[in-house]
Amino acid sequence: MAFRIVHYINQFYAGIGGEEKADYEPEIREAVVGPGMALKAAFKGEAEIVATVICGDSHFASNMDDDTAKILGMIREYKPDAFIAGPAFNAGRYGTACGAMCAAVAKEFGIPVISGMYPENPGVEMFRKYAWIIETPDSAAGMRKAVPAMAKLALKLLKGETLGKPSEEGYIERGIRKNMFYGKLAAQRCVDMFVSKLKGETFETEYPMPVFDRVDPQPAVKDMKHAVIALVTSGGICPKGNPDHIEASSASKFGEYDITGVNDLTSETHCTAHGGYDATYADQDADRVLPVDVLRDLEREGVIGKLHNKFYTTVGNGTSVANAKRFGAEIVNRLVNDGVTAVILTST
């Protein structure tokens, strides 16, 4: 008998709609939907998708606990042997949802959970401990590669076969340590590794150190009444027409815009360059993403010393960590030079 799989996808891959439908409530269908077709083909009859859960990305992100509980309830009666979510590639909200559902399903039902994501997807860092996440390219162009790898790993897990190292199986390291027997003593292996290192040869550590990239908090602002506050956003707010052509996704640049004398952002003056979320509300009133109007009021009332006369903007959608880092470093240097005290960074 074929193994029973429940598959999780978002509103986009279900063909329901894009951002305008991202608030779609969770539902379950007794059907193979969207990328499930390719999964089904890859299972070659050894497993079948008995049901597909569909949920809007924003809906899940905004109601994580409720939606998780609700979806667990939906899945229960289908008695799955394994749960597959995505692949989500580099879509942040989708990856987070896939990871969160995998973690919840593994905890609740104790079955294998598999997803597929690009290594920079925030869902990876959050949930790789709880799920087997196949490493995928950053966009749906990688579907053909991702789906067979996910199906293969799922079948291996379902059959109880022994998995090789993450690099051999194609999944992202979960941080699980396994005891193994080697022909050589640890001391010998250690010296071998050291000699390789001295010679400049490649060697593979047996226990990679986790990378903690944390920055210590700055001291609090002591004197807000004289502070210069700057606004920075990853929500893509820019002068109407996006004069610098900041990309709607995978941004390669940020913009610096003057707001001297601007008391309110309106649909006449500003819009968003951001793809990946429904721009209707930001285009109607960009203060909903970059609260210039309120900060001007607070400036007038003397709550803050001054709103900095420039704001900085980029698009967070699918933007690489390397670029985001570069933008942040460049922006803060300019802010320091301009005598800014503290920053409000807004994200959609």
Next chain:
Amino acid sequence: MVKEIERKLPVVHMCTIVPISQTVGANRIVPTIAIPHPFGDPSKTPEEEKALRRSLVERGLKALQTEITEQTVFTE
């Protein structure tokens, strides 16, 4: 971006998906309303919406004025 800024200036990250902000490593975090309108709510009147936005920004300023030693989410 938030971490690079924090290397030199105090920063509050005001965003809707708090778990992402925590994973990235923001230190001062204020949860906002919704992804397409973090500082607004189109279902309210413009006056109510602005009052809501103001309360969020005030929370952000409060976060900036609070000494912290670890990641902190300011929910009030």
